Amino acid sequence: MKSLIAQSHSLSDPDVQLDIINNHNEKIKSLARFEQKLDEIDLFPLKPTGIEIFQINVGYMCNMTCKHCHVDAGPDRKEIMTRETLELCLDALNHEQITTVDLTGGAPEMNPHFRWFVDEVSKLGKHIIVRSNLTILDTRKFEDLPQFMADRGVEITCSLPFYSKRRTDTQRGEGTYDKSMKVLKILNEIGYGKDENLQLNLVYNPVGAFLPPDQESLQEDYKERLWNDHGIVFNELYTITNLPISRYLNFLLMSDNLEEYMEKLITSFNPGAAQGVMCRNTISIGWDGTLYDCDFNQMLKMQTNHGSPDHIKDWDLERLNNREIMVNQHCFGCTAGAGSSCGGAVT
Amino acid sequence: MISQLFLYHFDPLNFNRNRFSQSNLYHMEKTYYNPKDLKKFGNVSDFQKELGDKFFDYYNTVFADSALSAKEKSLIALAVAHAVQCPYCIDAYTEESLEKGFSEEQMMEAVHVATAIRGGASLVHGVQMMNKVDKLSM
Numbered sequence: 001m002k003s004l005i006a007q008s009h010s011l012s013d014p015d016v017q018l019d020i021i022n023n024h025n026e027k028i029k030s031l032a033r034f035e036q037k038l039d040e041i042d043l044f045p046l047k048p049t050g051i052e053i054f055q056i057n058v059g060y061m062c063n064m065t066c067k068h069c070h071v072d073a074g075p076d077r078k079e080i081m082t083r084e085t086l087e088l089c090l091d092a093l094n095h096e097q098i099t100t101v102d103l104t105g106g107a108p109e110m111n112p113h114f115r116w117f118v119d120e121v122s123k124l125g126k127h128i129i130v131r132s133n134l135t136i137l138d139t140r141k142f143e144d145l146p147q148f149m150a151d152r153g154v155e156i157t158c159s160l161p162f163y164s165k166r167r168t169d170t171q172r173g174e175g176t177y178d179k180s181m182k183v184l185k186i187l188n189e190i191g192y193g194k195d196e197n198l199q200l201n202l203v204y205n206p207v208g209a210f211l212p213p214d215q216e217s218l219q220e221d222y223k224e225r226l227w228n229d230h231g232i233v234f235n236e237l238y239t240i241t242n243l244p245i246s247r248y249l250n251f252l253l254m255s256d257n258l259e260e261y262m263e264k265l266i267t268s269f270n271p272g273a274a275q276g277v278m279c280r281n282t283i284s285i286g287w288d289g290t291l292y293d294c295d296f297n298q299m300l301k302m303q304t305n306h307g308s309p310d311h312i313k314d315w316d317l318e319r320l321n322n323r324e325i326m327v328n329q330h331c332f333g334c335t336a337g338a339g340s341s342c343g344g345a346v347t
Numbered sequence: 348m349i350s351q352l353f354l355y356h357f358d359p360l361n362f363n364r365n366r367f368s369q370s371n372l373y374h375m376e377k378t379y380y381n382p383k384d385l386k387k388f389g390n391v392s393d394f395q396k397e398l399g400d401k402f403f404d405y406y407n408t409v410f411a412d413s414a415l416s417a418k419e420k421s422l423i424a425l426a427v428a429h430a431v432q433c434p435y436c437i438d439a440y441t442e443e444s445l446e447k448g449f450s451e452e453q454m455m456e457a458v459h460v461a462t463a464i465r466g467g468a469s470l471v472h473g474v475q476m477m478n479k480v481d482k483l484s485m
Contacts, residue, residue, distance in 0.1 A: 210446050
């Protein structure tokens with residue numbers, strides 16, 4: 001499967017996506033605005049609580065082309081962060097307030113400077129999270145990475161949309177489940193999920209137009225099934241809601257689920273979740289150094305605004321800590337039900 | 348936990364008071380079931396508020412976490428929805444079961460439980476037939 005951008009698909013244009021989730025039909029036009037819902041609970045404009053997590057999207061290239069991917073990542077994406085931009089990130093990271101560096105993509109492992117950068121961040125004493133699709137670690141070129149990451153205490157957070165083969169392969173491609181089980185066993189063998197310093201977390205996201213289950217209850221199911229079926233252990237399960245952008249938006253449109261999904265997100269707005277949205281303690285850095293409030297805003301090209309710096313070369317932690325966060329209708333995905341973030345439910 | 352069906356309980360502020368107006372009657376559906384009608388379920392209170400309110404209070408209490416979890420109840424509801432062949436309930440509790448974390452296999456097994464009971468209910472009457480055959484036969 002090609003990425004939307006390689007297909008010259010209209011939905012590869014962020015403006016088209018924003019127009020659809022705001023104005024697709026009369027019903028969608030009539031739905032409450034995110035700003036309005038924030039205003040009702042005195043949270044608008046949305047302000048950071050302080051940047052603690054530095055999430056770098058090191059490139060949109062991926063060995064997979066998942067049906068729901070908000071990045072529209074795939075083998076045909078060539079956007080990769082350069083070493084020069086990574087060096088600017090290192091400069092910005094040299095501050096104690098930022099405790100965690102979260103590496104995402106695409107498949108972050110495919111950035112040619114990945115190993116060098118992990119080493120450099122490790123020297124700064126920052127906690128490192130790598131968001132892995134698992135299957136990339138089942139290739140000859142990257143098969144040494146589990147040990148490399150273990151030696152540096154890197155936390156691995158990996159995608160596994162369900163504990164069953166059927167649903168996992170539906171979303172991520174035939175054979176993904178079996179490869180994922182193989183790699184999880186390798187990670188367990190070197191201590192991931194067992195050694196307290198080697199955190200192994202899984203990410204669930206719905207394979208369809210519905211909201212995630214209760215995170216704690218589902219984690220019990222995952223632990224039971226993965227242990228009983230494969231002898232696999234892990235630390236935490238994070239449930240993440242699909243946001244109505246990019247390929248997932250395409251699915252919603254093609255399956256005639258958009259209106260009901262938007263309505264569901266909005267009627268499930270949870271003020272408690274809004275208080276804890278990840279953009280309040282996270283900054284997202286794009287492959288070209290552009291700054292965003294989150295990885296979803298990055299894909300919609302909604303860079304940091306309202307006078308705050310919008311590129312890593314202009315990094316100013318104080319001003320970014322006091323910025324106004326950019327919001328739009330897709331943000332309802334992070335405030336529905338128990339809330340959603342890169343660290344799972346927020347309530 | 349609010350049950351899936353009750354998620355579609357009407358919001359009085361958004362309720363269309365003119366829905367039974369003459370112009371709307373002209374646009375009544377030509378079929379008996381319309382998925383959008385599920386969202387209007389709460390409107391049944393409009394014609395008999397006291398009983399409607401009592402029903403929905405009861406309904407929400409039934410589906411709350413208690414001796415059985417709300418999760419377990421959603422799968423029971425899915426099975427019963429198939430036994431009573433309610434299309435609204437099937438839509439609602441399919442979605443609810445997915446959102447409670449059940450797999451496709453678990454959901455289909457629940458449907459088979461309903462099927463087994465329905466089929467068994469017919470078949471067990473075969474004993475009555477056999478009894479009658481015995482009584483009538485030499």
